[in-house]
Amino acid sequence: MIELLLFALGGCLLGCFTGLIPGVHVNTVCALALALGIGYGDITLVVLIVAMSVTHSFVDFVPSIALGAPSEGSLLAVLPGHRLLMRGLGMYAIRLTVAGGIVGTVIAVAMLPLFLLFVWKMGGFLYEVMGFVLIAVLMLMVLGELGFRKKFWALVVVALSGCLGVVVLQSGAGAQATLFPLVTGFFGASTLLYSVKQNHRCAEQDLNCRNYTTKGILWGSVLSAVAGSLVALLPGVGPAQAALVVRKFFGRISTSRYMTLLGGINTSNAVYAFVVLFLIGKARTGAAAAVAELLELSAQHILLIIACVIFAAGFGALATEFLAKRVLRWVQGADYRSLGVLIVVLLAVMVAAFSGARGLIAFAAASATGLVAITSGVRRSGCMAFLMVPTVLFYLNF
Amino acid sequence: MQIDDFLLRRVALALAVAGLLALAAIAELQKPTAVEIGEISEGMLGEEVSAAGIVTWRQYTKNALIFGIEDSAARINAVRFSPGVEELAVVERGAAVRVSGTVKRYKGKLEIVAESVQLLEEAREND
Numbered sequence: 132m133i134e135l136l137l138f139a140l141g142g143c144l145l146g147c148f149t150g151l152i153p154g155v156h157v158n159t160v161c162a163l164a165l166a167l168g169i170g171y172g173d174i175t176l177v178v179l180i181v182a183m184s185v186t187h188s189f190v191d192f193v194p195s196i197a198l199g200a201p202s203e204g205s206l207l208a209v210l211p212g213h214r215l216l217m218r219g220l221g222m223y224a225i226r227l228t229v230a231g232g233i234v235g236t237v238i239a240v241a242m243l244p245l246f247l248l249f250v251w252k253m254g255g256f257l258y259e260v261m262g263f264v265l266i267a268v269l270m271l272m273v274l275g276e277l278g279f280r281k282k283f284w285a286l287v288v289v290a291l292s293g294c295l296g297v298v299v300l301q302s303g304a305g306a307q308a309t310l311f312p313l314v315t316g317f318f319g320a321s322t323l324l325y326s327v328k329q330n331h332r333c334a335e336q337d338l339n340c341r342n343y344t345t346k347g348i349l350w351g352s353v354l355s356a357v358a359g360s361l362v363a364l365l366p367g368v369g370p371a372q373a374a375l376v377v378r379k380f381f382g383r384i385s386t387s388r389y390m391t392l393l394g395g396i397n398t399s400n401a402v403y404a405f406v407v408l409f410l411i412g413k414a415r416t417g418a419a420a421a422v423a424e425l426l427e428l429s430a431q432h433i434l435l436i437i438a439c440v441i442f443a444a445g446f447g448a449l450a451t452e453f454l455a456k457r458v459l460r461w462v463q464g465a466d467y468r469s470l471g472v473l474i475v476v477l478l479a480v481m482v483a484a485f486s487g488a489r490g491l492i493a494f495a496a497a498s499a500t501g502l503v504a505i506t507s508g509v510r511r512s513g514c515m516a517f518l519m520v521p522t523v524l525f526y527l528n529f
Numbered sequence: 530m531q532i533d534d535f536l537l538r539r540v541a542l543a544l545a546v547a548g549l550l551a552l553a554a555i556a557e558l559q560k561p562t563a564v565e566i567g568e569i570s571e572g573m574l575g576e577e578v579s580a581a582g583i584v585t586w587r588q589y590t591k592n593a594l595i596f597g598i599e600d601s602a603a604r605i606n607a608v609r610f611s612p613g614v615e616e617l618a619v620v621e622r623g624a625a626v627r628v629s630g631t632v633k634r635y636k637g638k639l640e641i642v643a644e645s646v647q648l649l650e651e652a653r654e655n656d
Contacts, residue, residue: 420618496548502541506534
């Protein structure tokens with residue numbers, strides 16, 4: 132028991148590290164943990180991996196929102212998060228994601244019977260239609276813009292992003308080498324570069340803002356459980372794509388509910404991914420894939436994993452609150468223009484280190500595409516085509 | 530020099546298109562030769578190839594993922610050293626995958642030392 136607790140705690144601390152450092156993908160650490168096989172027993176390693184991935188999903192939002200340096204799990208949060216940060220509401224944005232994570236976990240566990248029914252009744256059907264659903268979302272991204280001019284530029288952004296995604300992601304290199312340059316380019320560097328160009332000033336941060344409603348948190352968390360179930364069930368559908376599909380399906384939702392939704396997806400997915408692994412033997416997350424190599428899941432293991440998820444969610448929430456305050460105080464005290472330039476340079480260095488020259492070209496092209504979206508006034512979520520187009524091609528067997 | 534959004538958009542568009550074309554050219558130049566499993570022979574030792582097949586077996590050790598793929602005509606073993614968890618998830622029995630890597634000989638048999646494994650189609654049933 133003590134051993135399990137210690138490994139859970141160790142996993143949580145590792146998750147804080149991977150979450151804070153952009154470019155350090157939790158899957159890489161999962162693979163390393165698996166390869167090193169610490170040797171204390173399979174179940175202790177499982178607990179470490181689960182705790183790490185859940186804590187990561189909380190802390191991940193801190194660099195995304197506070198520094199504009201996103202990762203795959205938090206990339207859509209950069210867009211509204213950055214706007215809130217500029218208005219002095221960075222802590223509020225992060226707290227919304229934390230609330231989504233905590234409440235999303237509880238709701239995901241409570242909705243497990245519904246999820247089991249969903250897998251049984253809808254799993255096969257969803258697999259067949261997912262390609263078409265994503266095509267519909269892509270079309271809505273273009274047609275949803277007002278006026279011919281904006282529709283045109285939205286189409287350009289979607290086309291460029293989709294082509295970049297196909298060329299880069301289908302090169303076969305690992306997630307860190309391929310996703311990182313694109314994610315940081317589309318959603319990080321482009322935002323920061325434009326802010327620097329416009330000489331945006333970051334307003335003084337209100338670190339005590341807690342202006343959220345119970346109804347908003349609950350609704351966002353329920354949506355996060357729905358989106359998390361899609362990620363857990365369908366190959367190639369990540370948190371960002373699921374968030375977009377849910378958002379389009381449920382219509383316009385407020386920024387605060389959207390942040391809650393984004394915060395809850397990864398933690399609800401963490402619960403459902405292991406249930407899916409147990410039920411149908413498919414691993415949809417890196418953590419689930421690592422656990423699949425360690426042991427044959429039983430119902431008892433699932434209960435232990437759920438307990439670990441809840442523990443790590445609590446730790447992650449507290450750690451995020453602690454870390455976010457310190458990071459935001461530092462951001463507040465810095466010259467935002469210089470900070471923006473520094474972060475872009477650091478991201479470029481990390482891209483070069485993890486992904487080489489090819490990654491740098493991808494980073495530059497993705498940043499440029501993001502800037503096209505910003506300067507045209509179209510939604511940057513159109514850049515999500517970089518993930519959605521390859522997924523569509525997979526589902527349509529191209 | 531003040532850069533307005535109009536100019537920035539044009540420059541960014543040119544850069545994005547140039548970057549995309551460069552990446553596409555690099556991908557095309559570095560693409561391994563696509564072959565049928567049955568075409569892989571001793572004469573291809575050291576060559577970069579890409580072959581598709583159904584995973585028939587797999588074994589994971591701490592350092593390597595070893596698996597076999599077959600198509601309608603032939604079969605071959607492949608090994609991916611230090612596999613990522615994404616690759617562990619992709620390579621399951623019954624899944625259709627494309628393996629890209631170098632043809633090597635190990636214990637008298639040809640195999641592909643994989644640089645990447647791409648999922649083409651999931652296994653429909655869990656054997």
